[in-house]
Amino acid sequence: MIGVIVGTHGRFSEELLRSTSMVYGQLENVVGVTFEPGESVNGLVDKFKIALGTIEWSDGVLFLVDLFGGSPYNAASRIAAGYENMDIVSGVNLPMVVDVLVSRSTEQLEDLVKLAIRAGQDSMKSFRTVREIQTEEEL
Amino acid sequence: MEISFVRIDDRLIHGQVATVWVKETKCNKIIAVSDEVAADTLRKTLLLQVSPPGINAYVVTIDKAIEAYNNPKYADFKTLFLFTNPSDVLRVVEGGVPFKSVNVGGMCYKEGKKQITGAVSVDKQDLEAFRKLHEKGIELEIRKVASDPKVNLISKIQGL
Numbered sequence: 001m002i003g004v005i006v007g008t009h010g011r012f013s014e015e016l017l018r019s020t021s022m023v024y025g026q027l028e029n030v031v032g033v034t035f036e037p038g039e040s041v042n043g044l045v046d047k048f049k050i051a052l053g054t055i056e057w058s059d060g061v062l063f064l065v066d067l068f069g070g071s072p073y074n075a076a077s078r079i080a081a082g083y084e085n086m087d088i089v090s091g092v093n094l095p096m097v098v099d100v101l102v103s104r105s106t107e108q109l110e111d112l113v114k115l116a117i118r119a120g121q122d123s124m125k126s127f128r129t130v131r132e133i134q135t136e137e138e139l
Numbered sequence: 140m141e142i143s144f145v146r147i148d149d150r151l152i153h154g155q156v157a158t159v160w161v162k163e164t165k166c167n168k169i170i171a172v173s174d175e176v177a178a179d180t181l182r183k184t185l186l187l188q189v190s191p192p193g194i195n196a197y198v199v200t201i202d203k204a205i206e207a208y209n210n211p212k213y214a215d216f217k218t219l220f221l222f223t224n225p226s227d228v229l230r231v232v233e234g235g236v237p238f239k240s241v242n243v244g245g246m247c248y249k250e251g252k253k254q255i256t257g258a259v260s261v262d263k264q265d266l267e268a269f270r271k272l273h274e275k276g277i278e279l280e281i282r283k284v285a286s287d288p289k290v291n292l293i294s295k296i297q298g299l
Binding site: 022024025098122127131134137138 | 154155158159162163170184187188192195197199203207213283284285286287
């Protein structure tokens with residue numbers, strides 16, 4: 001199974017997982033890591049390593065982090081650089097996490113990464129734009 | 140038409156249904172069945188707007204749902220049926236649509252209803268409809284999300 005680690009500035013990751021369970025149900029093999037004010041990137045690397053110890057990741061690890069180039073991203077990249085079967089996707093949001101959890105049992109890491117990015121991007125929509133292009137089909 | 144899944148959820152299509160149930164049930168169409176919602180143009184449009192990409196969704200009356208089920212034109216439909224209440228399910232079943240199992244996901248609390256689980260509240264009319272569906276041998280299982288364990292609805296309404 002591919003393990004998932006969500007890493008963010010502040011407690012966003014924990015709350016994001018709480019929101020995820022409202023939509024997805026009970027969460028398994030996914031853990032949130034927080035980066036608090038005043039912490040060092042080294043400390044964050046250690047937190048990610050501890051998180052790795054709590055999950056099963058025989059098929060790889062996907063880190064989902066908030067900001068590209070932010071400390072959670074940088075710390076995760078220091079770990080992922082040492083393994084073939086790890087990758088990081090930034091810009092984490094709720095649809096991305098849900099889609100990853102729904103699909104990870106059937107996807108390889110590489111495909112799961114593509115799917116995560118697509119889910120994140122596709123989730124951004126404007127009400128007015130959607131309404132303009134909407135066509136209704138009747139049965 | 141193949142019946143992929145039948146769910147009672149008074150929000151009909153929403154985030155949970157669109158993102159998780161659609162994938163779990165491997166449906167390719169969503170048919171939301173409600174006379175009330177089908178007659179409400181705004182609500183209908185807004186519901187159709189949130190249907191997931193690649194899945195056609197329809198909001199139809201009870202009569203239309205029965206007719207569509209029997210129409211050979213829709214043979215390739217793998218349908219996730221959504222209802223807001225069990226009385227509507229019963230009417231569709233009595234109209235000849237062979238549901239085997241009904242998932243009860245969300246029926247929110249209103250004055251005069253009795254809460255039987257965190258997400259499911261029922262009134263007298265609901266109870267009667269559920270009992271009739273049970274008598275017809277239809278499984279009634281409560282689950283908010285696909286990964287929850289199934290809870291037998293009938294065991295929750297005994298003595299009510």
